Amino acid sequence: MKVLKFGGTSVGSAESLAQVVGILKDNQEKGTPVAVVNSALSGITNLLVEAGQLASAGDEQYKTVLSTIERRHIQMIEETMATATQAQVLEKIGAYLQQLRDILHGVFLIRELSKRTGDVVLSFGERMASYLLSTYANQHGLATEVLDARKIIVTDANFGNARVFFDKTNKNIVNHFASSSKIQIITGFIAATEEGVTSTLGRGGSDYTAAIFGSALNAEKIEIWTDVDGVMTTDPRQVKKTYSLASLSYAEAMEMSHFGAKVIYPPTIAPAMIKNIPISIRNTFNPEFEGTLISSQSSNWDFDVKGISSISEVSLVNFQGSGIMGVPNVPYRLFNALSEAEINVIFITQASSERSISFAISPEDAQRTKQVLEAEFSPELSLHKVDAIEIRHDLSVVATIGENMRHQPGVAAKLFGALGRNGINVVSIAQGTSELNISVVVEKKDLGKTLNCLHDIYFLSDETRLNIFIAGVGLIGSTLLAQMKAQYENLLKEHLKINIVGIANSKQFYFDSEGIDLDNWKALLLEKGTKGNIDGFVDQMVDLNLSNAVFVDNTSSQLVVENYQRILNNSISITTPNKLASSGDFMKLQEIKQTAMRRGVKFFYETSVGAGLPVITTLNDLLNSGDKIQRIEGVLSGTLSYIFNSFKVGTSFSEIVKQAQAAGFTEPDPRDDLNGMDVRRKILILSREAGYQMDISDVAIEGILPDSCMQAPTVDDFFTELGKHDHHFENILKEAEADGKVLRFIACMEKGKATVSLKAVGPEHPFFSLSGSDNIISFTTSRYLERPLVVKGPGAGAEVTAAGVFAEVIRIFNHLS
Numbered sequence: 001m002k003v004l005k006f007g008g009t010s011v012g013s014a015e016s017l018a019q020v021v022g023i024l025k026d027n028q029e030k031g032t033p034v035a036v037v038n039s040a041l042s043g044i045t046n047l048l049v050e051a052g053q054l055a056s057a058g059d060e061q062y063k064t065v066l067s068t069i070e071r072r073h074i075q076m077i078e079e080t081m082a083t084a085t086q087a088q089v090l091e092k093i094g095a096y097l098q099q100l101r102d103i104l105h106g107v108f109l110i111r112e113l114s115k116r117t118g119d120v121v122l123s124f125g126e127r128m129a130s131y132l133l134s135t136y137a138n139q140h141g142l143a144t145e146v147l148d149a150r151k152i153i154v155t156d157a158n159f160g161n162a163r164v165f166f167d168k169t170n171k172n173i174v175n176h177f178a179s180s181s182k183i184q185i186i187t188g189f190i191a192a193t194e195e196g197v198t199s200t201l202g203r204g205g206s207d208y209t210a211a212i213f214g215s216a217l218n219a220e221k222i223e224i225w226t227d228v229d230g231v232m233t234t235d236p237r238q239v240k241k242t243y244s245l246a247s248l249s250y251a252e253a254m255e256m257s258h259f260g261a262k263v264i265y266p267p268t269i270a271p272a273m274i275k276n277i278p279i280s281i282r283n284t285f286n287p288e289f290e291g292t293l294i295s296s297q298s299s300n301w302d303f304d305v306k307g308i309s310s311i312s313e314v315s316l317v318n319f320q321g322s323g324i325m326g327v328p329n330v331p332y333r334l335f336n337a338l339s340e341a342e343i344n345v346i347f348i349t350q351a352s353s354e355r356s357i358s359f360a361i362s363p364e365d366a367q368r369t370k371q372v373l374e375a376e377f378s379p380e381l382s383l384h385k386v387d388a389i390e391i392r393h394d395l396s397v398v399a400t401i402g403e404n405m406r407h408q409p410g411v412a413a414k415l416f417g418a419l420g421r422n423g424i425n426v427v428s429i430a431q432g433t434s435e436l437n438i439s440v441v442v443e444k445k446d447l448g449k450t451l452n453c454l455h456d457i458y459f460l461s462d463e464t465r466l467n468i469f470i471a472g473v474g475l476i477g478s479t480l481l482a483q484m485k486a487q488y489e490n491l492l493k494e495h496l497k498i499n500i501v502g503i504a505n506s507k508q509f510y511f512d513s514e515g516i517d518l519d520n521w522k523a524l525l526l527e528k529g530t531k532g533n534i535d536g537f538v539d540q541m542v543d544l545n546l547s548n549a550v551f552v553d554n555t556s557s558q559l560v561v562e563n564y565q566r567i568l569n570n571s572i573s574i575t576t577p578n579k580l581a582s583s584g585d586f587m588k589l590q591e592i593k594q595t596a597m598r599r600g601v602k603f604f605y606e607t608s609v610g611a612g613l614p615v616i617t618t619l620n621d622l623l624n625s626g627d628k629i630q631r632i633e634g635v636l637s638g639t640l641s642y643i644f645n646s647f648k649v650g651t652s653f654s655e656i657v658k659q660a661q662a663a664g665f666t667e668p669d670p671r672d673d674l675n676g677m678d679v680r681r682k683i684l685i686l687s688r689e690a691g692y693q694m695d696i697s698d699v700a701i702e703g704i705l706p707d708s709c710m711q712a713p714t715v716d717d718f719f720t721e722l723g724k725h726d727h728h729f730e731n732i733l734k735e736a737e738a739d740g741k742v743l744r745f746i747a748c749m750e751k752g753k754a755t756v757s758l759k760a761v762g763p764e765h766p767f768f769s770l771s772g773s774d775n776i777i778s779f780t781t782s783r784y785l786e787r788p789l790v791v792k793g794p795g796a797g798a799e800v801t802a803a804g805v806f807a808e809v810i811r812i813f814n815h816l817s
């Protein structure tokens with residue numbers, strides 16, 4: 001024998017009734033006898049509650065609600081019943097509705113709805129639904145009859161939440177089933193007192209009915225049929241990719257439910273659990289799918305954690321004071337007072353100092369809780385042994401659940417590490433010694449982020465989203481987007497989903513938290529983008545509060561840099577080829593780095609020196625392993641390298657500068673390259689990495705640009721002006737060539753002294769043979785003393801720079817996961 005329970009959505013439409021009959025027939029074919037428990041049509045119980053409340057308040061609107069209830073049932077009959085039988089079925093439902101109308105009229109007249117009468121009102125939902133289901137099933141070749149559970153389940157008179165007398169109930173069940181041959185369609189949720197007065201079983205009622213029958217009948221299984229594929233790893237409304245759990249232990253299922261997962265109401269599990277009857281959660285609309293099996297077995301499951309459930313809205317009460325320390329009856333009085341006031345406590349923690357006890361409750365109980373505790377502890381409050389009762393609102397509880405967590409070091413570390421890296425503040429923590437559940441209280445605004453990042457770290461097998469925000473979609477930014485698009489599928493195979501959530505240029509920005517279409521980003525930004533500057537972009541990014549977030553600054557803008565503190569403070573990592581922060585004000589840079597460290601996020605800027613070449617990481621590797629830097633020397637400008645490598649007597653200097661610009665090597669304003677500013681910044685960045693507290697003014701420079709070029713108002717004017725000085729550059733070149741030398745723009749730092757100058761070097765010099773836009777950086781250190789460590793290769797250009805930024809984005813991801 002199996003007991004099958006169908007929820008409201010399973011009996012709420014023509015389609016679903018057909019599915020139910022299919023499921024029943026399937027069992028019949030397999031020779032498995034079944035008993036069926038059903039709920040009211042979906043939504044009807046709430047309407048009944050509403051009608052009762054309106055009527056008792058003397059509000060005629062109850063009649064409108066009643067009509068809605070009537071219409072739902074009539075519509076079901078018209079959609080599902082054979083035409084010839086419709087009149088008869090309508091008559092029967094009509095009789096139920098007339099009774100209900102009479103009762104509500106009475107309630108309306110006397111303006112009172114006792115719990116006792118409320119249960120009678122509610123009972124109509126299940127009674128009508130059972131009648132419809134049974135009639136429909138009989139019309140489709142099954143032999144069923146309605147079993148009104150009020151004849152079977154005996155309870156006390158605690159209406160609304162009655163307690164079952166199991167001895168009598170179980171006897172009734174066994175006797176009834178001994179004499180019935182048809183499939184029993186049992187009204188869920190309702191029961192009756194010994195005197196035969198209608199009662200209800202409280203929250204989760206129909207599941208409970210199924211467990212009561214299943215247990216009395218020693219059923220081989222109880223199946224709860226609903227509209228989802230069983231129990232999911234977490235709330236699918238909050239997390240995009242969740243999985244259905246194949247199995248749960250009873251204890252896990254209870255923990256999941258206690259913390260809000262729409263699984264099964266914990267008390268309903270008890271009768272089944274005592275008899276070790278497995279409960280399976282199935283989808284009426286996907287009956288082939290096995291769903292979730294809840295049993296005593298702890299299943300094979302590859303992950304430490306089974307599920308992450310949450311209660312989105314709780315209030316946290318802090319009860320503290322010097323007078324409660326070590327006083328044994330304080331907790332007793334506290335929780336007893338709450339229990340007498342029927343206030344449900346969701347979560348408790350107590351610090352070992354015993355100075356305070358915190359507990360979470362539903363927000364609607366907050367006011368009452370305060371009153372109850374103030375009354376109970378009024379003497380202690382007036383003597384200041386207990387502090388004023390504090391209640392914090394707008395919080396959520398997130399519970400991480402699973403039997404595999406037991407005796408498993410590292411699970412909690414993972415959890416708190418992920419929360420920390422994502423900037424989620426933990427307000428309170430509880431873990432029972434059963435190690436089945438780690439619960440944390442977080443701010444409500446962080447709930448979605450918390451569920452997403454925990455789901456990512458525990459169930460990472462499928463895919464992790466990296467949420468990326470890009471400021472600057474010029475040369476580097478657009479190349480980066482193209483590279484990310486090209487690599488998208490490959491990364492997905494590695495379980496990494498590149499999710500570009502926001503893009504911005506200097507005038508507007510565009511967001512799509514599901515990921516901007518990379519085939520179309522330009523049009524989306526231009527046509528659908530919001531007008532606004534970087535501050536607005538960062539505001540919206542912060543508001544989205546996504547986990548695994550990275551900000552990429554592909555601009556050369558100081559306005560963007562001004563936002564770094566705020567971005568890092570919101571636990572969003574940064575990678576950038578923009579040199580302004582790392583070569584800007586020293587104290588500000590320190591603050592930025594400290595914020596990143598404090599928030600456990602990254603601030604990376606490898607591409608600001610030598611583009612994609614590993615310059616800064618190499619320097620850091622040397623330093624971290626204890627090497628001492630003696631000297632750093634390099635050609636650090638791709639532009640200047642290209643220019644002087646290509647500049648031959650007879651060619652025009654200004655033409656070559658234009659070529660460098662066209663090749664994408666130059667700064668947005670090429671003068672930043674030619675005046676040596678770009679190189680000064682780079683040698684400053686490296687000097688600071690090497691431990692020197694230096695500023696840009698500490699980098700001496702011998703400029704090569706005539707003043708008139710510097711003063712030209714626009715880049716075009718500059719080129720015109722530069723053309724006038726071609727002969728000047730040719731002369732410098734000729735001088736060098738006369739000595740068998742070439743021109744190289746070299747930066748050097750030794751013992752905290754940095755210089756940048758154009759030098760003529762001969763064939764003996766390691767930089768002599770440079771070509772293309774190559775950068776070269778040589779590190780002379782204690783360990784690389786005679787022969788320096790050299791990094792060399794293209795140090796500018798869209799592809800290599802964007803690739804370097806891309807690599808840092810991935811490095812940040814590796815750190816986050």
Ligand SMILES: NC(=O)c1ccc[n+]([C@@H]2O[C@H](COP(=O)([O-])OP(=O)(O)OC[C@H]3O[C@@H](n4cnc5c(N)ncnc54)[C@H](O)[C@@H]3O)[C@@H](O)[C@H]2O)c1
Pocket residue numbers: 471472473474475476477504505506507533534554555556557559560577578579607608611638664665666667668795796797798801
């Ligand atoms: N080109 C290279 O080879 C190379 C190599 C290493 C580093 N870099 C650095 O990369 C950065 C970008 O260079 P690029 O060549 O792509 O420049 P670009 O001029 O082509 O693009 C700059 C982008 O930034 C946007 N922008 C500017 N100010 C902004 C602001 N305040 N807010 C939002 N967006 C803003 C612009 O609208 C544009 O989309 C620069 O910092 C540059 O120094 C470039």
Ligand SMILES: N[C@@H](CCO)C(=O)O
Pocket residue numbers: 607608609610611636637638639640665666667673678795796797
């Ligand atoms: N304009 C820069 C880009 C790399 O930072 C260069 O030419 O090297």
Ligand code: NA
Pocket residue numbers: 606607608609610611612613614615616804
């Ligand atoms: Na680099």
